[in-house]
Amino acid sequence: MTFTCVAGLGVSGTAVARALAERGEHVVVVEAVEGERQLAAAAELAGLGVETRFGEMALPEGATRLVTTGWAPHHPLVAAALEAGVEVVGEVELAWRLRPAHAAPWLALTGTNGKTTAVRMLTSILLAAGHKALAVGNVGLPVVRAVAEPYDVLAVELSSFQLHWSATLAPHAAAILNVAPDHLDWHGSMEAYAAAKGRVYERAGTVIYNADDPEATRLAAPYPGAVGFTLRVPKRGQLGVVEDLLVDRAFVADPVEAAEELATLGDIRPLAPHNVANALAAAALARAFGVPGEAVARGLRDFVPDPHRLALVDQVGGVDYVDDSKATNPHAAAAALASYPSIVWVAGGQLKGADVDDLVRRAAPRLRGAVLLGADRAEIAEALARHAPNVPVVDIADRDTGAMEKVVIAAARLASPGDTVLLSPSAASLDMYPGYPARGEAFARAVRGLKERAEGAV
Structure with missing residues (x-):
C-alpha cells in the first residue's frame, strides 16, 4: 500500500489527505504551525485515519510518496524526499492521476499575470455554452476535489509551482498568457521558471500561445499547429483583433479564406490591452x-471582474481612482500603466528582487506624478529619477494604518481633471498588509474619505 506524506494543512493539503484517505491509503500530514485552523483540520482528518505531525518538518520513515502543494525543491522536507528517492508530486499531478474513467477534460492556462482573470473568463464562456464547468487549480476548488465531481470540463489555472511538480498532465488544450521574471527565488533562474511554464504544453492536445509575447512564442515553437492569439489582425491559425472585433482564424473550416467574429471589444x-489578451486566450481555449x-x-x-484588478x-x-492592488510584480503593473494616458502612480511594497527600470522607462511618458510607499519604495524612486526626472514624486514613509490616507491625499494634490490615480504597486503587500486585497481595500476607503471631504467642502 502506498504510504503518502502530505506537506502542510492548507486548503490543498487537507483536500489531498482526505482524497487519499478515502481511497484507503496510509496518509501522514506534516505541518509546522499548530494554530487553531490547523488543529481543526487535523481533528477532522483524524476521523478518516489520517495522522498529523506538528512541529518538525521531517519525512516520515517508510513514506513512498510526498505530495507538496507548492513547496520549492530546496525546502528541507522536499530535499530530504528527493535525496531518499521518494517520489515528489504536486496536488495537481495527483489529481490528474486520481481522475476516474471518462473524467472531464481539462483546459489549462498559465502565465505570469492574468491567469485568474482569463480562467474565470473561460469558465463564463463555457457556462454560456451550456457546459457544466468549474474554475479550479490556482483559483477556486482544489483540483483533487473537483476531479471527483461530474463536470463536463474543468478550467484549470496552473502556477509555475504546480507545473514544476507535474509530470503526466495531458490537458485537452493548454495556453500560456505571458512569461516575465517572477518567483526566481523559488525556481533559481529565469530559464527554470520559463521551463516550468512550458511544461503545460508537453502533452496538450492543442497548444495556444500569446503571439505578442516573445517567451510564450518561444515555448510554443516546437509544437506544430500551435494556435496564436494577438492584439493585431490575426494571421491564418490565430485569433486576433480587427477594428473593434475579436476574430477567429484558427478554429474555422477554412483558416485561409474564412474568419469568424466572436465578440466585440x-x-x-x-477594457484594457492586457484584458483583451486575457479574453482572446479564454476564447481560444473555449x-x-x-x-x-x-x-x-x-x-x-456575463463575466464579472474580480476586485482589485483595474477596479x-x-x-x-x-x-478617476483605480484599484489595481493585484499588480504585485512589474509585469502586472506594466499592463495597468499602459491602460491609461495620464497617470498619478501609487506604487511600492516588496519588490522581491524584481527590477523596475524597464517598467518605469516605458511608463514615463504617461506619468504626471508618483506617490511611493512600502519597504522598497526607494528602488522605485531611483528608477523614476533615472527615467522620469521631471515627474514629481512624494515619498510616504509611514507604515501604519493611516499611511494609505496620506498616499491618496498626496496623489489628489498631484492629479488634475482627466488624470487617473492608479494604485498598481508593482510589489507584494506583506510589508504593510495581510495581502493585496487589504491594500486595495485601504486605498478604496481612503478614496471614499477623500470624496466625502470634497463633497462636504462644496
Whole structure:
C-alpha cells in the first residue's frame, strides 16, 4: 500500500489527505504551525485515519510518496524526499492521476499575470455554452476535489509551482498568457521558471500561445499547429483583433479564406490591452473545446471582474481612482500603466528582487506624478529619477494604518481633471498588509474619505 506524506494543512493539503484517505491509503500530514485552523483540520482528518505531525518538518520513515502543494525543491522536507528517492508530486499531478474513467477534460492556462482573470473568463464562456464547468487549480476548488465531481470540463489555472511538480498532465488544450521574471527565488533562474511554464504544453492536445509575447512564442515553437492569439489582425491559425472585433482564424473550416467574429471589444470589462489578451486566450481555449462563437460573446458579457484588478473606485474632482492592488510584480503593473494616458502612480511594497527600470522607462511618458510607499519604495524612486526626472514624486514613509490616507491625499494634490490615480504597486503587500486585497481595500476607503471631504467642502 502506498504510504503518502502530505506537506502542510492548507486548503490543498487537507483536500489531498482526505482524497487519499478515502481511497484507503496510509496518509501522514506534516505541518509546522499548530494554530487553531490547523488543529481543526487535523481533528477532522483524524476521523478518516489520517495522522498529523506538528512541529518538525521531517519525512516520515517508510513514506513512498510526498505530495507538496507548492513547496520549492530546496525546502528541507522536499530535499530530504528527493535525496531518499521518494517520489515528489504536486496536488495537481495527483489529481490528474486520481481522475476516474471518462473524467472531464481539462483546459489549462498559465502565465505570469492574468491567469485568474482569463480562467474565470473561460469558465463564463463555457457556462454560456451550456457546459457544466468549474474554475479550479490556482483559483477556486482544489483540483483533487473537483476531479471527483461530474463536470463536463474543468478550467484549470496552473502556477509555475504546480507545473514544476507535474509530470503526466495531458490537458485537452493548454495556453500560456505571458512569461516575465517572477518567483526566481523559488525556481533559481529565469530559464527554470520559463521551463516550468512550458511544461503545460508537453502533452496538450492543442497548444495556444500569446503571439505578442516573445517567451510564450518561444515555448510554443516546437509544437506544430500551435494556435496564436494577438492584439493585431490575426494571421491564418490565430485569433486576433480587427477594428473593434475579436476574430477567429484558427478554429474555422477554412483558416485561409474564412474568419469568424466572436465578440466585440465592448464585451470585455475592464477594457484594457492586457484584458483583451486575457479574453482572446479564454476564447481560444473555449474554441478548442468546440464552443460556438456566440457563446464567447455572451460569456464575456456575463463575466464579472474580480476586485482589485483595474477596479474603478470612484471619481473625485474629475480624477478617476483605480484599484489595481493585484499588480504585485512589474509585469502586472506594466499592463495597468499602459491602460491609461495620464497617470498619478501609487506604487511600492516588496519588490522581491524584481527590477523596475524597464517598467518605469516605458511608463514615463504617461506619468504626471508618483506617490511611493512600502519597504522598497526607494528602488522605485531611483528608477523614476533615472527615467522620469521631471515627474514629481512624494515619498510616504509611514507604515501604519493611516499611511494609505496620506498616499491618496498626496496623489489628489498631484492629479488634475482627466488624470487617473492608479494604485498598481508593482510589489507584494506583506510589508504593510495581510495581502493585496487589504491594500486595495485601504486605498478604496481612503478614496471614499477623500470624496466625502470634497463633497462636504462644496
